[in-house]
Each structure stands twice: as C-alpha cells, then as structure tokens.
Amino acid sequence: MFTPIELANGIYSVGCRDWDIRDFHGYEIREGTSYNAFLVTGEQNILIDTVKFPFKDELLANINRIMDPKKIDAVISNHTEMDHSGSIPGIMHKIGEDKPLYCSKMGAQNLKNHFNRDYNFKVVGSGDTVTLGNRTFSFLETRMLHWPDSMFTYLPDEKILFSSDAFGQHYAGDQFFDDDIGDEIMPHARKYYANILLHFSPRVQTLLADVAKLNLDIRMICPDHGIIWRKDPSRIITAYDRWSRQEPVNKALVIFDSMWESTTKMARAVTSGIESEHVGVRLMNTRRCHRSDIMTEILDAGAVAVGSPTLNNGIFPVIADVLTYIKGLRPQNKIAAAFGSYGWSGEAVKIINKEFEEMKWDMADPGVKVLYVPDENDLKRCFDLGATLAKKLKEKLTR
Amino acid sequence: MDKYECPCGYVYDPAEGDMDNGIEPGTAWEDLPASWVCPLCGAEQEYFEKVD
Numbered sequence: 001m002f003t004p005i006e007l008a009n010g011i012y013s014v015g016c017r018d019w020d021i022r023d024f025h026g027y028e029i030r031e032g033t034s035y036n037a038f039l040v041t042g043e044q045n046i047l048i049d050t051v052k053f054p055f056k057d058e059l060l061a062n063i064n065r066i067m068d069p070k071k072i073d074a075v076i077s078n079h080t081e082m083d084h085s086g087s088i089p090g091i092m093h094k095i096g097e098d099k100p101l102y103c104s105k106m107g108a109q110n111l112k113n114h115f116n117r118d119y120n121f122k123v124v125g126s127g128d129t130v131t132l133g134n135r136t137f138s139f140l141e142t143r144m145l146h147w148p149d150s151m152f153t154y155l156p157d158e159k160i161l162f163s164s165d166a167f168g169q170h171y172a173g174d175q176f177f178d179d180d181i182g183d184e185i186m187p188h189a190r191k192y193y194a195n196i197l198l199h200f201s202p203r204v205q206t207l208l209a210d211v212a213k214l215n216l217d218i219r220m221i222c223p224d225h226g227i228i229w230r231k232d233p234s235r236i237i238t239a240y241d242r243w244s245r246q247e248p249v250n251k252a253l254v255i256f257d258s259m260w261e262s263t264t265k266m267a268r269a270v271t272s273g274i275e276s277e278h279v280g281v282r283l284m285n286t287r288r289c290h291r292s293d294i295m296t297e298i299l300d301a302g303a304v305a306v307g308s309p310t311l312n313n314g315i316f317p318v319i320a321d322v323l324t325y326i327k328g329l330r331p332q333n334k335i336a337a338a339f340g341s342y343g344w345s346g347e348a349v350k351i352i353n354k355e356f357e358e359m360k361w362d363m364a365d366p367g368v369k370v371l372y373v374p375d376e377n378d379l380k381r382c383f384d385l386g387a388t389l390a391k392k393l394k395e396k397l398t399r
Numbered sequence: 400m401d402k403y404e405c406p407c408g409y410v411y412d413p414a415e416g417d418m419d420n421g422i423e424p425g426t427a428w429e430d431l432p433a434s435w436v437c438p439l440c441g442a443e444q445e446y447f448e449k450v451d
Contacts, residue, residue, distance in 0.1 A: 148406070148408045
C-alpha cells in the first residue's frame with residue numbers, strides 16, 4: 001500500500017504498484033508496473049478507473065485513507081482492459097450497484113461482456129461534458145488507442161488529462177512524477193509505445209492533431225500506468241508525435257537464431273557488413289533478447305536483417321514467435337534482408353522474405369542461404385548483404 | 400446502401416467511403432476491394448456485420 005498522493009486540490013492518485021509482475025501478457029517488465037486509479041473529491045466524489053482484480057482491497061484501503069469508499073458517487077471507466085476494470089465489480093458492490101458508471105459506447109458493451117451483467121451505464125462520447133457537483137469532466141473517445149472502448153477524461157478547470165493507457169509506462173519505482181525520475185523514464189515510455197501502441201500510429205497522429213485543434217491546455221497527464229507527467233507533459237506528447245511518424249534512423253538490427261552456430265556466424269558477418277558502412281547496428285539473438293525488447297529497438301531502426309536456420313522445412317519456432325509479434329505491431333518504413341543456414345531444402349529465407357512482403361518492408365536483397373557451415377566465400381556474401389542493407393538505408397535517409 | 404459495423408465499433412458508411420484508404424464516397428460495401436480492412440483496428444471484412 002502507498003499513501004494516496006494529492007495531485008491537485010482534492011484529486012488523488014489511489015492506484016497500486018505491482019512490484020512482482022515480470023510478464024505482462026508476453027511483454028517483459030523488469031521493474032513491475034502500476035495500475036493507476038484516481039479519486040476526484042468535491043461535492044461529488046468520482047473514481048477514475050480501477051485496478052487489476054487482486055489489488056482491489058489495496059485500492060479500497062487507499063481510498064479509505066481519504067474518505068469512506070461508500071461516499072463515491074460515480075465511476076468513470078476510461079479503459080475496460082482487466083488491469084483497469086478488474087476491480088469495477090468489487091467497487092460497484094461497495095459503493096452501490098446502481099451508482100452511475102460513465103464510459104464510452106464500446107466501454108459499456110465491453111464491461112457487459114467482461115462481467116456478464118449490466119450497470120447503470122452513462123454512455124459518453126467525444127465532446128460530451130458532465131458536471132458532477134463542483135467539478136466538470138469532459139470526454140474524448142480514443143477508439144483503438146488501444147482498445148475499442150478507450151477514452152480520455154479531461155478536467156477543464158484543473159487542466160488535468162486522464163489518458164487511460166496512452167502516455168503510460170510499465171514502471172514501478174520509488175518515484176511518482178516525471179520531475180522525480182527525469183530522463184530515466186523515457187526508455188520505459190518508448191518500450192510501452194513500441195509494444196502497445198505502435199500498430200495504431202496513424203490513430204495517434206490523428207489524435208494529436210485533434211487535441212491540437214481543441215487547443216486544450218494540459219497541465220498534467222495522468223496515465224493508467226507508471227509516472228504522472230506534471231512538470232512537462234509536452235515531453236511525452238512530443239515523443240508520441242515522433243514515434244508515431246515511424247521515421248527511420250541510421251540504425252540496423254540483426255535478429256537471428258541458430259541451431260549449430262552456422263547462422264550465428266552469418267549474423268556476425270552481416271553485422272560487420274552493416275558496420276563497414278557506418279550504420280549503427282545491434283545483434284539480437286532471439287534466445288537471449290526478449291521479443292518485447294526486440295520490438296522496442298525496431299521502433300526507430302531503419303533496417304532489419306533476420307536470420308534463421310531451416311528446421312523441418314520451416315523457420316525456427318523462436319524466429320516465428322518474434323516475427324508474428326513484430327508483424328502484429330505493424331512497424332513501417334523498414335528495409336530488410338534475410339539469411340540462414342540449412343541442411344537440405346532451405347526454406348527459411350523464402351519464408352522470412354514472405355513475411356517482409358506481408359509487412360510491406362522493402363527487401364534490400366533476395367537474401368543469403370548457406371548449405372551447412374559457411375566458408376569464407378559465404379561469409380563474404382553475408383558481409384556484402386549487410387553492406388547492401390546499410391547502403392540502401394543511407395540512400396533512403398538522404399533522399 | 401447498407402452500412403456495416405466492425406466489432407471494434409467502426410462503421411463503414413458507403414456515403415462517406417474511406418478516403419484515407421482510397422475508397423471514394425458512394426462505394427457500396429460489396430464493391431470494396433478484398434484488401435480493404437477496418438481502418439481503425441485492421442479487422443478483415445468477414446468480421447463486419449450489417450447495421451440494421
């Protein structure tokens with residue numbers, strides 16, 4: 001439990017930190033996360049979002065330090081994913097099942113489908129404003145950022161934006177605010193964007209344009225995970241603008257797996273070839289690097305080489321895992337090349353190229369396949385493959 | 400012309416088309432290219448349902 005933190009006059013952060021979680025549905029978290037929930041007190045008391053189910057009692061205890069939870073007059077659900085809605089049934093039971101539950105149209109549908117019951121849903125949409133006691137709440141639907149139900153709640157008088165999962169980070173530490181942690185938070189925010197929001201980048205661009213048009217004065221951003229942006233909320237907005245443009249930088253990745261170290265040798269030669277053209281490169285072994293870390297590096301990499309041995313006429317399972325994950329997050333503007341060692345048929349390069357094609361990545365070269373163990377000539381071909389990939393990236397960046 | 404709704408809540412309205420993805424206003428649901436997917440969530444056409 002942590003002491004609720006007063007963010008502004010009568011507005012508290014009452015959520016919980018999950019210090020133990022390491023695997024967030026396949027996204028590796030090294031430092032836990034937090035499930036942020038917010039209590040807006042006044043003539044009426046409003047709870048914005050809840051926490052993952054096992055943390056329900058901790059949430060209630062946090063609220064209890066401020067007031068009797070039964071005095072909550074309404075709940076706003078910005079996002080129905082279980083880490084934010086899991087305690088809604090428990091909270092509604094505590095405060096009164098018939099109390100209003102504000103959410104988007106899709107939010108009401110999703111909550112019904114999660115808990116198989118009805119609530120006193122008050123459906124709100126973009127531009128709607130509700131006055132509850134002495135506070136005004138306005139809503140902005142952010143459909144598919146990152147679920148159909150997602151929405152933002154904004155307090156125009158206090159100029160605070162409650163942004164659900166957007167602008168969040170999976171991070172649990174001893175700090176609560178951007179000014180406490182400083183630059184160290186940005187890698188967490190970047191990883192979160194790459195793994196949760198990247199595929200909706202065109203929506204992020206539209207949303208940022210909409211928010212700019214609304215001319216909202218945002219003094220504080222309260223996401224549902226991680227630290228609160230109070231010193232410089234524009235910093236994370238600027239970063240989202242940059243990340244969602246998916247502009248490539250002078251950086252390449254070599255992602256590979258190996259069976260008997262032949263593809264490893266090839267990967268190292270590809271890496272040397274890339275470096276010979278003065279393009280920054282990271283060599284990422286899929287059995288050493290977590291898929292969510294590979295994804296984070298893909299965010300701004302301009303070129304990606306993927307290497308896999310052929311196993312049972314297919315690609316290596318771990319490479320298939322990583323490629324499936326990458327493909328779902330739809331990274332754009334990449335130049336790519338495939339390579340791999342094989343024993344008899346050698347389908348891996350062809351299969352990887354097909355994945356590149358489906359992701360609409362530009363293939364720099366048909367790729368290099370090597371029978372069993374690469375000799376010097378084969379390694380030279382791999383070096384040249386890396387050099388070609390790097391040259392094409394440089395050409396693209398100077399265009 | 401009939402409207403179709405995606406499970407994510409997006410509604411394809413033939414009167415509006417989907418200009419961001421090259422679909423002119425006035426394009427009926429049946430005339431959408433097979434490659435057209437939900438511009439919000441990426442779902443393929445088979446997941447859409449006709450709006451009554």
